Amino acid sequence: MTAATAEPKTDRKIRVVVAKPGLDGHDRGAKIIARALRDSGMEVIYTGLHQTPEQIVETVIQEDADAIGVSILSGAHMTLVPKILELLEAEGIDDVLITVGGTIPNKDIDDLKAMGVSGVFTPGAPTDDIVEFIRSGVKDREL
Amino acid sequence: MEPSSTPATGTAKSDAARKAEEAAEKEFTTMSGKPIKARYGPEDLAGDAEVKIGEPGQYPFTRGPYESMYRGRNWTMRQFAGFGTVEETNERFHYLLDHGQTGLSTAFDMPTLMGYDSDHARSLGEVGREGVAVDTIDDMEILFQGIPLGEVSTSMTINAPAAILLAFYVLVGEQQGVSSEKLSGTIQTDILKEYIAQKEWCFPVEPAMRLVTDMVEYCTEHMPRWHPISISGYHIREAGATAAQELAFTLKDGFTYVERAIERGIDVDAFAPRLSFFFNAHIDFFEEIAKYRAARRIWARELKETYGAKKPESMRLRFHTQTAGVSLTAQQPLNNIVRTAIEALAGVLGGTQSLHTNSFDEALALPTEEAVRVALRTQQIIAEETGVTNTPDPLGGSYFVESLTDEMEAEAYAYFDKIDELGGMVEAVRQNFPQREIGEAAFDFQRRVDDGEFTIVGVNQYVTEEEDVPLLHIDPALETKQVERLAATKAKRDSAEVETALAALKEAAAGQANLMYPILDAARVHTTEGEMIEAMQEVFGTYTETPVF
Numbered sequence: 260m261t262a263a264t265a266e267p268k269t270d271r272k273i274r275v276v277v278a279k280p281g282l283d284g285h286d287r288g289a290k291i292i293a294r295a296l297r298d299s300g301m302e303v304i305y306t307g308l309h310q311t312p313e314q315i316v317e318t319v320i321q322e323d324a325d326a327i328g329v330s331i332l333s334g335a336h337m338t339l340v341p342k343i344l345e346l347l348e349a350e351g352i353d354d355v356l357i358t359v360g361g362t363i364p365n366k367d368i369d370d371l372k373a374m375g376v377s378g379v380f381t382p383g384a385p386t387d388d389i390v391e392f393i394r395s396g397v398k399d400r401e402l
Numbered sequence: 403m404e405p406s407s408t409p410a411t412g413t414a415k416s417d418a419a420r421k422a423e424e425a426a427e428k429e430f431t432t433m434s435g436k437p438i439k440a441r442y443g444p445e446d447l448a449g450d451a452e453v454k455i456g457e458p459g460q461y462p463f464t465r466g467p468y469e470s471m472y473r474g475r476n477w478t479m480r481q482f483a484g485f486g487t488v489e490e491t492n493e494r495f496h497y498l499l500d501h502g503q504t505g506l507s508t509a510f511d512m513p514t515l516m517g518y519d520s521d522h523a524r525s526l527g528e529v530g531r532e533g534v535a536v537d538t539i540d541d542m543e544i545l546f547q548g549i550p551l552g553e554v555s556t557s558m559t560i561n562a563p564a565a566i567l568l569a570f571y572v573l574v575g576e577q578q579g580v581s582s583e584k585l586s587g588t589i590q591t592d593i594l595k596e597y598i599a600q601k602e603w604c605f606p607v608e609p610a611m612r613l614v615t616d617m618v619e620y621c622t623e624h625m626p627r628w629h630p631i632s633i634s635g636y637h638i639r640e641a642g643a644t645a646a647q648e649l650a651f652t653l654k655d656g657f658t659y660v661e662r663a664i665e666r667g668i669d670v671d672a673f674a675p676r677l678s679f680f681f682n683a684h685i686d687f688f689e690e691i692a693k694y695r696a697a698r699r700i701w702a703r704e705l706k707e708t709y710g711a712k713k714p715e716s717m718r719l720r721f722h723t724q725t726a727g728v729s730l731t732a733q734q735p736l737n738n739i740v741r742t743a744i745e746a747l748a749g750v751l752g753g754t755q756s757l758h759t760n761s762f763d764e765a766l767a768l769p770t771e772e773a774v775r776v777a778l779r780t781q782q783i784i785a786e787e788t789g790v791t792n793t794p795d796p797l798g799g800s801y802f803v804e805s806l807t808d809e810m811e812a813e814a815y816a817y818f819d820k821i822d823e824l825g826g827m828v829e830a831v832r833q834n835f836p837q838r839e840i841g842e843a844a845f846d847f848q849r850r851v852d853d854g855e856f857t858i859v860g861v862n863q864y865v866t867e868e869e870d871v872p873l874l875h876i877d878p879a880l881e882t883k884q885v886e887r888l889a890a891t892k893a894k895r896d897s898a899e900v901e902t903a904l905a906a907l908k909e910a911a912a913g914q915a916n917l918m919y920p921i922l923d924a925a926r927v928h929t930t931e932g933e934m935i936e937a938m939q940e941v942f943g944t945y946t947e948t949p950v951f
Contacts (some may be wrong), residue, residue, distance in 0.1 A: 282512035282528050284601025287642050287728075290841055290951040291848050297951075306477050308601050309516070311524065333512055334767070334876070338527025352860055362732075364873050381781040382732045382765050383861040 273301040273397050279308050279316040280343070283333035288360055288382075292328055295386045298391065303373055319347065319355060325397045326356035328389075336371070344375055345367040356396040360384070362376045404901060414698055433686035433856070434644035435846075436809065442801035448808055454699065458794035460714075464695050464807065466753040467718045471794035472785070478756035479781045480557060480722065484509030484534035485768050486880045487853060488545040489631045491534040495549060497771065501778060504917050506549070507557040509533035510567070510771075515602040517563045517935030518560045520884045529881040532768070537888045537930045542570035543577065551581040556587035557632070557722070557756075561603035564591040565918055566934050569925040572625075574669030578689075588629035588722070590615060594655040594827060595634050598836045604935050607828055610941035615662045620918035630794040631659055631677045632722065638836070639682035640728045642844020644651040646810055648682060650817035651827075651836050653700055658827040660709055670709050674716035678755075683745040684726040690745070692806035694721065695779065700811055719872035724758040724830075730765040734860035735871050738762035743780045750784055751797055757781055767873040781949060834950050842949060869874060889931065895928035903927050906935045911941040 279286055287310055297303040304322045306315060319327055319374040331339060340359055347355065359371060360380040368379045378392050430438040448454060456462055457470030481503055483494045484583055493508055511533040515527035519537045520529045529535045546556075549573065560567045568589050572582045593610045596603050603610065614631065635643075635652035643651065656677065663673050679697065683690050701719035705711040725745035730738045739762045748757050759777040763770030769777070783793060797803045823863060824830040831837075849854040857863045903924035911918045917938075917940035925936055 282516045282518070282524065283532065284596075284599075286601060286949070287640070287844050290949070291642075291845055293951045294841075294845055295848075305676075305951055307947055309524075322536055333528055335512075335527035336532035338878075362767070365868075365870055382730075382859070384434065385862075386848055387852060 262309050269333040273326065273394065274322055274324045275301050275303050275328060276304060276315070276319050276322055277305045277327045277328045277330065277392060278310060278318070278343075279306055279330050280312060280339045281331055281335050282309055282317055283331075285332040286330070288332070289328075289330035291386065292330070292389060293362065295390055296328075297388045299347060299394070301390075301393070312339060312346055315343055316346040316350060316352075319352065320350060323364055324355055325400075328357065328393070329357070329359045331359065331361040331363070332402065334362070336361060337367055340371055341374060354400055356370070356400060358396075360389070360391065372377050421908050423736055424586040431646070432689040432806075433684065433847075434646060435845075436646075436806075440938055442805055444801065446801045446803075447804040451539075451804065454808075457562045457799060462700040465795035465798045467525050467720050469699065469794070471753060472750075472791035473794070476791065477750065477754050477781075477787050478505040478555070479539060479778060479785075480505040480507045480756045480758055481778055482507040482509050482557075482559065482724070483757050483774070483837075484487070484511070485532075485874070485887060486530040486534065486876055487539045487884050488534055488536065490550075490880070491531075492545055492547055494771075494774075495546075498774070498778070499549070499554070501775060502782065503778060505555045505557065508545070508559065510558075510560050511535045512602070514567075514931065515560060515562070517604040517932060519930045519932030520881070520888050522932055527881075529832045529884050531876060535884045536567065536570065537884070537932070538928050539570050539573050539925050540544040540887070540891050540928065541884075542574050546571075546574055550576045550580075551578055552584050552752060554586075556585075557569075557715075558587070558589045560612065561590050561596050561600070562602060563591050563931055563935055565590050565613055566931050568617065568630075569729050569918065572922065573925055574779075576841070582624045582628075583626060585625060588628040588632045588726050589617075590634060591631045592634045592680075592682070594831060595637055595652070595660060597945075597947075598638055598639040598773060599643075599649060599751065599840065599847065603945045605939065605942040606945050607831060608912070609911075609938075610945075611662060611828065614659065615914045616918055618659070618673055619666060619668060619916055620937045621676065621925050622668055623804065626676075626714060630680050631674050632680045633659065634680040636680050636682045636724055638840065639684060639726065641840050642847060643727075643840045644843050645684065645686070645689045646813035647817070647836075647839060647843060649693050649700075649810055650814040650821075651706075652679065652681070653697060653814060654818055654821050656701070657704060657708075660705070664709065670705070670711050670717050671713045674705060674709070674711055675713060675718075679719055679721035681721050681723055681749075681754075682726050683713055683723045683749040683754075684858060685729045685741055685745060687748050688803060688806055689742060689810075691752045692810045694723075694749075694754070695803070696796075696810035697721070697816065698753070699807070722756040722758070723752070723754040725749070725760045727760055727764060730760060730762070731858060731861050732765040733868065734866065735762050735766065737860050739776060740779065742777060743784070746780055746935045747784055747788075747790065749797075753795060763871055763873060766871070768876070770872060770874045772872075795854045834948065838950050884925050891928055892930075900924070900929045900933070903929050906942055908937050909936060911938050 458466040633656040635648040639648040702717040761773035
């Protein structure tokens with residue numbers, strides 16, 4: 260998709276998919292972020308728990324999302340995130356801001372960023388920083 | 403600072419007066435937001451204080467379940483362990499026992515908790531990540547190799563598929579020549595808190611409750627030394643609940659299991675002594691201690707007065723404690739050693755029967771051996787150096803602690819009333835009531851942290867540059883190894899026997915029979931966990947949450 264063919268996104272609310280892949284049930288962070296993004300005026304689609312990468316990408320397409328926040332605390336981030344990126348690429352989606360949050364060691368953060376993840380947030384990250392990161396990240400992409 | 407060369411004007415207040423005024427205006431609260439008064443005194447003890455506080459080892463057990471407490475016997479030091487394949491975890495078990503640990507505690511991986519075999523598509527990338535993978539009795543046999551099951555007590559943290567894992571354990575005991583009557587330990591089985599907080603489920607609520615009751619019935623008849631349910635507040639708290647919510651929802655879950663077992667026709671005094679609890683130890687020291695003391699008093703009263711228990715053992719609440727994983731920070735991880743020590747001390751002063759202390763690196767990854775050793779040493783220092791074990795309930799009678807205990811109790815009863823209005827806990831869970839309350843509390847707490855109202859050292863105060871600590875790395879090849887072992891088991895077993903066992907399990911699920919027996923039969927012929935779960939799901943269906951945020 261390009262800015263020329265797509266409906267102008269600037270006038271509408273930022274649409275974010277908050278996604279919970281994997282089998283773990285740690286949804287405290289995902290729900291706090293979902294609510295903070297909604298309170299800041301964004302449209303938030305929370306996928307619920309135990310989603311496969313396929314289900315998540317399907318949601319991103321259906322909801323025409325501007326950004327995706329993937330929450331992983333199961334240690335499976337190096338399997339699941341690349342899978343999501345691969346599926347997005349296969350669908351020709353390259354204008355969605357990708358962020359990841361969870362228990363992610365520093366070494367893996369660098370690897371995830373190299374793969375195309377824009378931001379990685381670990382425990383202790385202030386909610387406002389995450390909201391602002393998504394807001395400015397989505398704006399930058401529209402320019 | 404400037405030297406005080408400028409003379410104070412007549413209208414300016416002295417420093418001391420201004421500080422006193424500020425202190426009077428400042429609101430002091432517990433971590434859960436409960437207001438704390440400037441001082442507590444005799445007027446804060448309720449009229450019937452002596453009866454409510456009582457004596458250690460006597461009804462209502464506010465001061466502890468046993469008369470001598472740690473003078474008689476220390477708590478069980480029980481570090482939760484499990485990662486990779488059964489071989490690695492078996493090695494960690496031996497390591498912990500060699501270092502003075504007194505009980506085992508098994509963490510299973512996410513696929514095992516959700517009832518998926520290691521070769522299932524949904525298990526990809528998750529096998530052995532957050533715990534150990536167990537698919538069949540063959541895995542369980544290796545997991546406990548060289549560990550005499552008649553001598554150690556084992557805790558297994560598994561809920562939706564608990565009956566299957568218990569069956570594996572019973573059969574491994576049989577292989578070692580230890581009958582089920584002699585096995586001692588705990589299996590979590592607390593399915594209500596799964597729907598509320600931890601979110602690892604296999605079936606809808608009602609059939610899941612039936613399976614729990616089947617296990618309670620089986621254990622009452624065949625496993626007198628086993629705890630069939632560990633009623634857990636830990637995960638409720640980790641999901642963001644306040645201390646009072648943890649207390650209220652956990653006890654209400656407990657009452658619900660008691661009601662189900664009584665409805666089944668089991669005598670309350672035959673099973674209630676085998677119920678145990680599992681609470682969180684968070685960082686607000688006195689609030690936690692008050693929570694444990696209130697829990698014992700409420701449980702004792704309700705078991706006696708509402709459920710008609712006659713034996714003191716049925717009224718006596720005993721619990722395991724784990725320090726708060728959620729209080730650990732990824733920033734300046736060594737600070738977590740201090741947090742864990744303080745939380746563990748709260749558990750001990752609250753009268754815990756067993757304790758897990760978290761490792762300092764767990765906000766980053768599963769713990770390394772060194773980090774686990776420091777965590778165990780923390781318990782040993784509390785037990786053997788500090789002297790806090792010298793007398794039971796050393797804080798008993800403290801105006802502040804007793805008053806806080808009363809407040810916790812009152813808050814819990816207010817929640818019981820709300821839940822009863824909704825039609826009981828199962829119905830409240832279906833309506834997302836506890837889920838919503840916890841979500842609100844979690845969001846509120848995060849706001850307080852973001853606003854700097856609540857200090858977290860190294861996170862929103864005293865922030866410094868990060869230094870890397872060495873982390874445990876789990877080799878992705880372990881997943882392949884586990885999948886291969888599963889394939890080998892499937893190749894060598896008699897598939898006709900497996901088919902027959904699964905058909906029998908389905909038939910039992912469709913009827914009223916106790917499911918433990920067909921599960922044991924299926925486990926014996928090497929049926930996998932996933933196959934048994936799928937067979938039951940064909941009858942029971944599955945569960946999907948309607949998420950609220």
